Amino acid sequence: MTEDTEVRGSGWLSSDQLEGAREALPIVYVDVVPVRVDHTGTITHVGLLLRARPDGSISRAVVSGRVLYRERLRDALLRHIEKDLGPMAIPRLPTSPVPFTVAEYFPDPSVTGFHDPRQHAVSLAYVVPIDGEANVSGSALDLAWVTPEEATGPDVVFEMTGGQDRLVRLALAASGRLP
Amino acid sequence: MTEDTEVRGSGWLSSDQLEGAREALPIVYVDVVPVRVDHTGTITHVGLLLRARPDGSISRAVVSGRVLYRERLRDALLRHIEKDLGPMAIPRLPTSPVPFTVAEYFPDPSVTGFHDPRQHAVSLAYVVPIDGEANVSGSALDLAWVTPEEATGPDVVFEMTGGQDRLVRLALAASGRLP
Amino acid sequence: MTEDTEVRGSGWLSSDQLEGAREALPIVYVDVVPVRVDHTGTITHVGLLLRARPDGSISRAVVSGRVLYRERLRDALLRHIEKDLGPMAIPRLPTSPVPFTVAEYFPDPSVTGFHDPRQHAVSLAYVVPIDGEANVSGSALDLAWVTPEEATGPDVVFEMTGGQDRLVRLALAASGRLP
Amino acid sequence: MTEDTEVRGSGWLSSDQLEGAREALPIVYVDVVPVRVDHTGTITHVGLLLRARPDGSISRAVVSGRVLYRERLRDALLRHIEKDLGPMAIPRLPTSPVPFTVAEYFPDPSVTGFHDPRQHAVSLAYVVPIDGEANVSGSALDLAWVTPEEATGPDVVFEMTGGQDRLVRLALAASGRLP
Numbered sequence: 001m002t003e004d005t006e007v008r009g010s011g012w013l014s015s016d017q018l019e020g021a022r023e024a025l026p027i028v029y030v031d032v033v034p035v036r037v038d039h040t041g042t043i044t045h046v047g048l049l050l051r052a053r054p055d056g057s058i059s060r061a062v063v064s065g066r067v068l069y070r071e072r073l074r075d076a077l078l079r080h081i082e083k084d085l086g087p088m089a090i091p092r093l094p095t096s097p098v099p100f101t102v103a104e105y106f107p108d109p110s111v112t113g114f115h116d117p118r119q120h121a122v123s124l125a126y127v128v129p130i131d132g133e134a135n136v137s138g139s140a141l142d143l144a145w146v147t148p149e150e151a152t153g154p155d156v157v158f159e160m161t162g163g164q165d166r167l168v169r170l171a172l173a174a175s176g177r178l179p
Numbered sequence: 180m181t182e183d184t185e186v187r188g189s190g191w192l193s194s195d196q197l198e199g200a201r202e203a204l205p206i207v208y209v210d211v212v213p214v215r216v217d218h219t220g221t222i223t224h225v226g227l228l229l230r231a232r233p234d235g236s237i238s239r240a241v242v243s244g245r246v247l248y249r250e251r252l253r254d255a256l257l258r259h260i261e262k263d264l265g266p267m268a269i270p271r272l273p274t275s276p277v278p279f280t281v282a283e284y285f286p287d288p289s290v291t292g293f294h295d296p297r298q299h300a301v302s303l304a305y306v307v308p309i310d311g312e313a314n315v316s317g318s319a320l321d322l323a324w325v326t327p328e329e330a331t332g333p334d335v336v337f338e339m340t341g342g343q344d345r346l347v348r349l350a351l352a353a354s355g356r357l358p
Numbered sequence: 359m360t361e362d363t364e365v366r367g368s369g370w371l372s373s374d375q376l377e378g379a380r381e382a383l384p385i386v387y388v389d390v391v392p393v394r395v396d397h398t399g400t401i402t403h404v405g406l407l408l409r410a411r412p413d414g415s416i417s418r419a420v421v422s423g424r425v426l427y428r429e430r431l432r433d434a435l436l437r438h439i440e441k442d443l444g445p446m447a448i449p450r451l452p453t454s455p456v457p458f459t460v461a462e463y464f465p466d467p468s469v470t471g472f473h474d475p476r477q478h479a480v481s482l483a484y485v486v487p488i489d490g491e492a493n494v495s496g497s498a499l500d501l502a503w504v505t506p507e508e509a510t511g512p513d514v515v516f517e518m519t520g521g522q523d524r525l526v527r528l529a530l531a532a533s534g535r536l537p
Numbered sequence: 538m539t540e541d542t543e544v545r546g547s548g549w550l551s552s553d554q555l556e557g558a559r560e561a562l563p564i565v566y567v568d569v570v571p572v573r574v575d576h577t578g579t580i581t582h583v584g585l586l587l588r589a590r591p592d593g594s595i596s597r598a599v600v601s602g603r604v605l606y607r608e609r610l611r612d613a614l615l616r617h618i619e620k621d622l623g624p625m626a627i628p629r630l631p632t633s634p635v636p637f638t639v640a641e642y643f644p645d646p647s648v649t650g651f652h653d654p655r656q657h658a659v660s661l662a663y664v665v666p667i668d669g670e671a672n673v674s675g676s677a678l679d680l681a682w683v684t685p686e687e688a689t690g691p692d693v694v695f696e697m698t699g700g701q702d703r704l705v706r707l708a709l710a711a712s713g714r715l716p
Contacts, residue, residue, distance in 0.1 A: 040272055070478050097354075101710075108428075129274060173711065176638055178707060200562055203554065207565055251649070252659070345537075348536055352532065353532065357524065357527055395630075397630075398611040453580055453712040
């Protein structure tokens with residue numbers, strides 16, 4: 001989960017204030033598992049970003065980010081998808097606001113298995129079919145579309161940290177596509 | 180729920196045999212609530228068909244029909260959508276096979292409120308966004324796109340029978356769009 | 359949504375700090391629609407609290423409250439249920455963390471229809487069957503168990519504000535019990 | 538999926554008629570993944586039956602069976618749970634009729650991965666917490682309660698056929714407990 005500093009005037013947080021809030025409150029996030037689907041809605045591929053992590057290592061991750069003050073979830077989803085997949089990606093947001101899972105990220109990795117050293121984040125996770133052209137954008141280094149079998153295979157799982165591999169498995173399971 | 184007689188050779192039912200099965204087994208159905216959505220996935224309109232009923236009356240209904248032997252649910256959804264909305268309609272089938280509700284239609288209207296005088300049907304109900312052009316097709320007389328407010332208002336509810344009005348309310352509720 | 363001031367040392371918010379955060383971040387909440395069910399899991403009654411509101415008026419509401427820093431959702435659910443329904447209530451928490459809806463409360467009532475003048479809250483809403491004895495507790499004035507028909511009828515709806523009546527309808531719809 | 542012959546008079550099927558229907562219609566089933574939960578609703582154990590299969594082999598399986606004509610899903614769930622886990626098991630049926638997945642069993646194992654050589658079955662699958670005492674009953678040979686880790690481990694998976702291992706993984710995923 002990455003994010004740019006926001007200082008947009010009244011009601012918005014400075015970098016310092018955001019640090020402070022992160023030590024005192026759970027933060028609202030969205031996770032998006034981008035997928036390609038065929039005409040029957042069946043998932044054919046999962047989109048995984050390649051990201052540099054704060055410790056200098058590199059890992060695979062889904063689209064993710066914070067929900068801003070007075071921002072609707074749907075608008076946060078669109079904003080983060082455009083940020084990571086570029087303006088030519090056409091996301092098909094679900095009609096329902098119900099996530100396929102709620103991932104609770106804790107600074108302590110033993111609580112839920114979802115881990116974020118910076119904060120306690122409560123993340124609503126959605127599967128979003130992407131039409132159009134998705135291009136790596138923002139802070140990601142690469143975007144790869146892999147099959148459900150590849151996404152749950154040992155090679156890719158090895159490149160994911162913080163529970164991202166489990167999030168992808170839960171997304172595929174909710175879609176009936178967990179191998 | 181309407182449906183044409185099927186006689187496609189071995190493994191398929193004659194009209195008589197289908198009648199027999201309907202007195203002995205629950206029949207698998209799908210219900211589709213067709214919707215128009217904006218770019219954020221929010222439902223703007225619900226599509227309602229105008230159908231002649233066996234008793235000569237006319238009522239509003241959603242897309243509905245039987246799942247055939249050896250037919251996948253996704254294929255049944257596509258087939259019934261094309262039958263009722265025409266070949267120019269582009270349905271965005273959900274990635275998940277999980278319906279927003281399961282409507283149990285009984286010959287006795289008092290059991291669940293979902294009523295079908297011909298049979299006991301177990302219907303998996305889905306909200307399906309429709310792109311492209313939907314045209315009334317098959318046995319329907321008309322197709323109207325109404326707002327969620329209209330779809331749950333007294334005028335439209337009055338034209339729906341067998342629990343179809345409740346099915347539409349459940350679909351809007353699952354999408355967070357029940358007024 | 360009500361809540362006591364929390365000052366539990368490092369990492370916790372003073373009343374002032376909580377005020378500050380509420381003007382800069384969406385706050386994570388849980389809503390619980392307490393229900394009585396029969397042995398088939400069918401909802402027979404919905405529990406509604408009677409609460410005094412900040413403006414002195416009185417309204418019906420479901421169980422609701424903030425998720426604390428480093429608190430799991432399941433623990434927040436248990437804490438708020440015990441706070442509002444007393445220690446003799448035995449909640450049957452769902453196995454799944456997936457809420458039946460996500461209610462986005464905004465200071466501006468026109469955004470989603472869910473309204474909280476104090477804050478932007480993102481609330482994960484669950485239906486929770488209650489066994490044992492539920493007694494009004496905490497800051498609530500009364501607890502009434504009403505049928506689904508009563509809970510969605512004009513008398514009760516008239517006593518609910520901020521979108522609580524809609525939340526109850528969505529809960530009943532998700533359970534197939536919306537009249 | 539096992540089941541006794543039913544001949545209960547008018548409207549019910551003889552063994553021969555059921556065979557005929559199975560070659561012409563999808564059959565409505567329910568699958569139940571029985572679980573033990575702690576007081577927070579977290580799954581601690583999954584119940585797996587040991588069954589003799591028609592070919593003489595032995596395999597692990599969840600509770601499963603047909604929905605009868607004019608039988609509500611909730612009543613079918615209770616009937617099959619009592620049949621397989623005995624009368625002292627106290628199932629906590631979900632308030633919602635929405636299954637965690639829909640398993641489409643085909644005579645051809647390549648269609649969906651869910652396989653039943655006898656029939657095309659459309660099975661609504663539920664996670665059901667069991668209180669009280671569950672005892673092996675009916676046609677099962679044994680009942681074992683295993684942890685989520687064991688239920689998804691190679692030893693147990695090896696003993697499951699027809700896609701039952703995948704069904705258990707989907708159940709655990711829907712509950713946020715897939716390892």
